[in-house]
Amino acid sequence: MRALALILALALPASAQDDPGQQAGPEFTDSQGAKLRFLDKLTSETGDVELGVGQGAKFGRLVVQLDSCRYPTGNPASDAEAHLTILEETTDTQLFAGWMLASSPALSALDHPRYDVWVLNCVLPEASAEAATDPATDTGEGE
Template sequence: MRRLALLPLLVALAGPALGQGAGQGTGSPGSDQGPPAEAGWVAKRVAQLQALDKVTARITVLDATVNQPVTFGTLSITVRACSARPPDEVPDAAAFLEVRDSTAQASAPPAFRGWMLANAPAAHMLEHPVYDLRILDCR
């Protein structure tokens, strides 16, 4: 039953990203900034991310301030928006991320650009041979 309740939220949040294809997107960063206001989300300034290096099995928790890039291995991660549910609702977080790989050509599209959801990490995820990334929380 909970999955059915999340379906409208997933469609609303992932809608712009679904049309972009896996891991690739176009458009200005400001065009997809923030979940719908009517969904009861609260904008936050810091995203807590979990990054995994699949080669070394190293897990790192990163605190990324909105619009300030952080690095993990060869990835440069920029959080463009981060929102969380109010304290009186079921905990959840959503972040709009732009991830670039320094080993890719400068003209290459981002490795990932779109929304990530804490409660549905498989809905829209980074597809990278070495790294895995997910959102844990927005503060």
């Protein structure tokens, strides 16, 4: 019994010696929106949509709401994660509620015979500011 106590006493400090500032995973930053892609497998119609957090979009019989989007703080261009709620419009049935990863859409995917939805990326703050000031994006409407 004493040997077991000694082994446990020696094992516990070894795990506590890990760097206390080291986190289990990367730190994430919340985004104000995300870009999603839709596919209708029956008609081969695709579409991209940019949603703000709390906004929804209709694609075919699906209603998709963006609940949250986040990206690794140290590398914003890498893997985005978005929390989506997807409903069947006609029956108001929830088809999906959870996190989708941009780099691994099949890991947590919508299971629907006709439609696919996946995350492309989060909207980055500097990208929004650049688009607003970039003269190439000005369509000339309203002049």
